[in-house]
Amino acid sequence: MAKVVIDPLTRIEGHLRVEVEVENGKVVDAHIIGTMYRGIEAMLRGRDPRDATFVTERVCGVCAGSHGWASSLALDKAYGANVPAGGRLIRNLIIGAMYLHDHPLHFYHLSALDYLDVMAVAQYQGKDPGLLAVKDKIIKLVNAGDTAPLTPRYKPDDFSVNDPELVTMAVAHYLKALEMQAKAKKMSALFAGKQPHQSSIVVGGVTMLPSIQVVEQFRSMLYEQLDFIEKTYLQDVLTFGTGPLLPLAQAGVGGGSPNYLSYGGFARDDAGKDMFFKAGVIMDGNLSKIIPVDESKITEDVQYSWYKASAKGKTPYTEDTIPDLDKKGAYTFVKAPRYDGKPIEVGPLARMLVMQPKGLMDIIAKYGIKPGAVARHAARAYETLLMAKDMFNWLDALEKEMGSKDFRIHDTDHWEAPATGQGAGMTEVPRGSLGHFIKVGDHKIENYQMVVPTTWNFSPRDDKGVRGPVEEALIGVPVPDLENPVNIVRVVRSYDPCLACAIHLIHPETNNIKKFQIGW
Amino acid sequence: MGNFDLLKVKGVSRRDFMKLIAATTAALGLPELIVPKAASALEQALKKPPVIWLEGMDCTGCTESAISTLNPSPAELILDMLSIRYHETIMAASGHTSEEAYQATLKENFVLVVEGSCPAKEDRFCMVGGRPFRKILIEAAQKAQVIIAIGSCASEGAGIPGACATGAVGVAELLRNEGINKPVINLPCCPVKPTTLIGTILYYLTYQKAPALDSQNRPIAYYGSLLHDNCPRRGHFENGNYLTDWNDPVQKEYCLILKGCKGPKTYTDCAQVWWNDNANFCINAGSPCSGCSEKDFYNGFSPLYAKQEIFKLPGIGHVDADTVGFVVGGAAAIGLGAHLIATAASGRLGNKDHKEDM
Numbered sequence: 061m062a063k064v065v066i067d068p069l070t071r072i073e074g075h076l077r078v079e080v081e082v083e084n085g086k087v088v089d090a091h092i093i094g095t096m097y098r099g100i101e102a103m104l105r106g107r108d109p110r111d112a113t114f115v116t117e118r119v120c121g122v123c124a125g126s127h128g129w130a131s132s133l134a135l136d137k138a139y140g141a142n143v144p145a146g147g148r149l150i151r152n153l154i155i156g157a158m159y160l161h162d163h164p165l166h167f168y169h170l171s172a173l174d175y176l177d178v179m180a181v182a183q184y185q186g187k188d189p190g191l192l193a194v195k196d197k198i199i200k201l202v203n204a205g206d207t208a209p210l211t212p213r214y215k216p217d218d219f220s221v222n223d224p225e226l227v228t229m230a231v232a233h234y235l236k237a238l239e240m241q242a243k244a245k246k247m248s249a250l251f252a253g254k255q256p257h258q259s260s261i262v263v264g265g266v267t268m269l270p271s272i273q274v275v276e277q278f279r280s281m282l283y284e285q286l287d288f289i290e291k292t293y294l295q296d297v298l299t300f301g302t303g304p305l306l307p308l309a310q311a312g313v314g315g316g317s318p319n320y321l322s323y324g325g326f327a328r329d330d331a332g333k334d335m336f337f338k339a340g341v342i343m344d345g346n347l348s349k350i351i352p353v354d355e356s357k358i359t360e361d362v363q364y365s366w367y368k369a370s371a372k373g374k375t376p377y378t379e380d381t382i383p384d385l386d387k388k389g390a391y392t393f394v395k396a397p398r399y400d401g402k403p404i405e406v407g408p409l410a411r412m413l414v415m416q417p418k419g420l421m422d423i424i425a426k427y428g429i430k431p432g433a434v435a436r437h438a439a440r441a442y443e444t445l446l447m448a449k450d451m452f453n454w455l456d457a458l459e460k461e462m463g464s465k466d467f468r469i470h471d472t473d474h475w476e477a478p479a480t481g482q483g484a485g486m487t488e489v490p491r492g493s494l495g496h497f498i499k500v501g502d503h504k505i506e507n508y509q510m511v512v513p514t515t516w517n518f519s520p521r522d523d524k525g526v527r528g529p530v531e532e533a534l535i536g537v538p539v540p541d542l543e544n545p546v547n548i549v550r551v552v553r554s555y556d557p558c559l560a561c562a563i564h565l566i567h568p569e570t571n572n573i574k575k576f577q578i579g580w
Numbered sequence: 581m582g583n584f585d586l587l588k589v590k591g592v593s594r595r596d597f598m599k600l601i602a603a604t605t606a607a608l609g610l611p612e613l614i615v616p617k618a619a620s621a622l623e624q625a626l627k628k629p630p631v632i633w634l635e636g637m638d639c640t641g642c643t644e645s646a647i648s649t650l651n652p653s654p655a656e657l658i659l660d661m662l663s664i665r666y667h668e669t670i671m672a673a674s675g676h677t678s679e680e681a682y683q684a685t686l687k688e689n690f691v692l693v694v695e696g697s698c699p700a701k702e703d704r705f706c707m708v709g710g711r712p713f714r715k716i717l718i719e720a721a722q723k724a725q726v727i728i729a730i731g732s733c734a735s736e737g738a739g740i741p742g743a744c745a746t747g748a749v750g751v752a753e754l755l756r757n758e759g760i761n762k763p764v765i766n767l768p769c770c771p772v773k774p775t776t777l778i779g780t781i782l783y784y785l786t787y788q789k790a791p792a793l794d795s796q797n798r799p800i801a802y803y804g805s806l807l808h809d810n811c812p813r814r815g816h817f818e819n820g821n822y823l824t825d826w827n828d829p830v831q832k833e834y835c836l837i838l839k840g841c842k843g844p845k846t847y848t849d850c851a852q853v854w855w856n857d858n859a860n861f862c863i864n865a866g867s868p869c870s871g872c873s874e875k876d877f878y879n880g881f882s883p884l885y886a887k888q889e890i891f892k893l894p895g896i897g898h899v900d901a902d903t904v905g906f907v908v909g910g911a912a913a914i915g916l917g918a919h920l921i922a923t924a925a926s927g928r929l930g931n932k933d934h935k936e937d938m
Contacts, residue, residue, distance in 0.1 A: 065710075067675060068675070069674055069675065070668045070674045070678055071668075071674070072669070073669065074640070075635075075668075075706065075707070075708055077710070095706070096637060096713075098637050098748070099746050102745060103745065107883065110883070110884070114884050115878070118739075118740050119639060120639050120641075121641020121644045121645070122639075122640050122641075122644055124641060124644065173672045206628065208663050208664055208665045208681070209658065209664040209667060210672050212678075212680065213673050213677060238647065238654040239653055239654065239655070241648075241654075242647060242650050242857070243650070245644070245856055246857050249856035250859050253861060254856055254860060255855075255856055256645055256771050257641055259862040259867030259870075260865045260866070260867055267839075267866035267867045268860075269826060269829065366704075385702070470825075470826040470827055472825045472827060
């Protein structure tokens with residue numbers, strides 16, 4: 061048995077170390093290790109609760125806006141704020157634009173280099189002027205002896221795409237997508253102040269009272285994004301997924317735990333009954349049975365995490381949070397959340413399996429694609445398309461609201477902190493299900509915690525020794541060449557990890573989130 | 581081989597290159613006259629500069645901000661301007677191949693860009709490749725031709741991580757602690773502004789020296805003016821029109837001081853150079869400035885959404901300070917109050933506080 065360590069595992073957000081045991085060319089065991097800790101929740105204690113939306117916004121600069129949004133949803137409840145329709149819609153549009161940013165960026169810039177033999181561009185024989193320019197550019201970089209950051213890399217393997225036509229097109233789209241992600245951030249910033257780290261989302265709504273000009277600028281940029289998503293991003297994912305990568309897709313390489321969770325997100329009405337992303341749980345791969353989400357089934361283990369174990373008889377909201385770096389057996393800053401005692405996957409694949417949009421399900425059925433790394437890319441691309449299309453409806457709704465006499469974006473009556481309060485903001489952000497939990501006491505933050513998507517996916521073993529979803533997904537993955545573990549990074553990256561988020565969990569005192577809520 | 585031929589070999593057309601220089605020179609606030617000189621210097625230096633870009637206790641927001649530039653485009657930045665040899669979020673390599681790239685670049689005359697804070701007391705709070713980030717940072721800093729700390733986390737005060745209990749510090753503080761005497765160019769803001777980062781790198785490559793810096797080692801070109809003095813809402817401040825209700829169209833452009841704006845204490849070019857290809861900036865979006873370009877951010881400026889001190893505005897407006905303010909301690913709040921009083925009393929703007937700040 062041989063041990064392979066990948067550290068740093070790059071092209072993700074944050075610091076990640078992966079250790080696998082390989083036997084007979086396949087992974088037989090895996091450990092996922094988060095190697096950085098900032099301690100933001102603890103720092104929030106005792107502060108003005110409104111600071112939480114600003115501070116937690118900065119947990120992650122890739123899915124920018126996500127944490128600020130979830131935080132505001134938690135604060136809205138703690139404050140008793142009623143966000144007006146205008147505020148709700150603008151928040152949705154700010155975050156929706158960031159989905160259009162995040163998902164193509166993940167595919168082209170964080171993942172594609174694992175599948176492409178970029179140097180095949182040199183063999184391009186076609187006549188397309190755009191693609192010839194790409195060829196020209198790559199050849200010049202090669203001749204100049206400087207192809208950073210495209211090299212060095214793991215060596216291409218049997219699954220690598222080396223068809224010059226396909227690769228050249230993909231590299232051209234890599235460059236195009238670089239421009240589109242910048243434009244998506246610009247779109248978001250129109251309502252958000254700036255991106256990354258928008259300023260507009262606050263407790264009670266947003267601060268940006270939009271003009272009709274800004275709405276129309278957003279709309280025209282949304283058309284451009286939709287065009288790119290429909291004709292380029294989704295097409296590329298399908299071309300690769302049902303073409304050269306179909307064997308990977310059909311084998312379900314990187315399948316992981318067959319359990320899926322979505323909290324639901326993006327309210328389309330004031331009551332929050334009509335959600336764009338549906339809430340639901342799938343257990344044991346049974347897609348015909350969508351189970352309602354029951355928060356009381358969410359628990360967290362810390363036996364293998366660098367945090368002190370829970371002291372009995374204390375609620376987490378009254379306890380201190382203490383990292384324990386010398387803890388025996390622990391190997392990560394990430395905790396081990398479980399649903400009904402089982403590891404569960406969150407993110408685009410989970411959302412799409414809960415929602416089961418016909419277009420995507422047809423493709424999955426037609427090609428016999430199994431849950432795994434390729435299916436994750438397909439689900440991510442498909443939900444981007446659904447999102448972009450629905451955003452037009454949100455814009456229309458916003459414009460209609462702006463036409464009314466009492467158009468409002470903020471609940472001014474609930475701006476100052478209540479003496480006491482509590483709230484949970486549970487929603488769907490690009491990487492999956494995100495929960496922020498706040499307790500307010502004496503007008504200050506008494507406790508704050510986040511349960512983030514990457515914690516679900518990149519969790520270590522739980523107290524029963526059961527692996528987390530990604531650890532499980534790595535079992536059986538082929539590693540024919542120990543020096544070139546490219547399949548490992550393909551599987552890991554398909555989850556779009558964000559370790560800066562995952563390592564924030566600092567409520568190690570408990571095993572049970574529901575208990576926190578009762579504790580309120 | 582002429583300089584331009586060298587450029588062509590690098591895959592950059594002269595037209596594109598001149599456009600790039602012109603855009604970044606404009607961002608730096610330099611006259612057009614400098615463009616040929618900058619272009620020529622760069623052509624001679626080209627060789628795109630090798631860059632090691634380290635991420636410590638960060639959120640990748642500064643990387644995201646850098647690639648939010650549209651002029652120059654992100655592709656021009658990543659492929660044409662710089663030779664990014666090591667960058668965890670962008671590079672193709674992983675694991676040992678990335679480590680090899682890092683080691684090889686250490687032997688070259690490289691530019692070091694640092695994003696995120698460094699834990700100064702407990703190495704295990706940030707480990708990369710099995711090594712303490714602190715040691716990697718020191719190693720690279722000692723060999724770099726120039727060190728550029730980007731974003732509030734890597735700059736003086738260490739931004740939000742600096743307020744946490746992990747002992748996080750910025751690059752300059754770490755080097756001071758370690759007795760390493762090497763200058764650091766700080767480009768704070770949360771995240772770094774792309775125009776600031778690109779302009780500073782271009783300036784350095786053109787002149788082979790840091791631009792003029794202030795007391796926090798920030799380029800004066802970007803951090804030389806007080807936000808409050810350039811604020812589009814300054815007139816409303818003077819007239820005592822303070823925003824209290826974000827829903828009210830009449831108040832839409834009002835001063836945000838009652839919502840906690842730190843503009844009177846913050847040196848940044850946000851009012852002149854907006855974010856995301858000039859789409860917007862915090863104050864235009866109705867959001868109070870958080871002061872993220874200052875070393876007092878975040879801890880010294882919290883709470884962010886409350887006006888921080890009682891002050892009287894002689895002859896101005898209708899706001900009763902006693903009804904709108906909270907008193908908080910700390911030098912930041914006192915400084916803010918003093919500035920407001922001085923400005924209001926004298927009725928002039930000017931940069932004298934900045935000199936005191938230095």
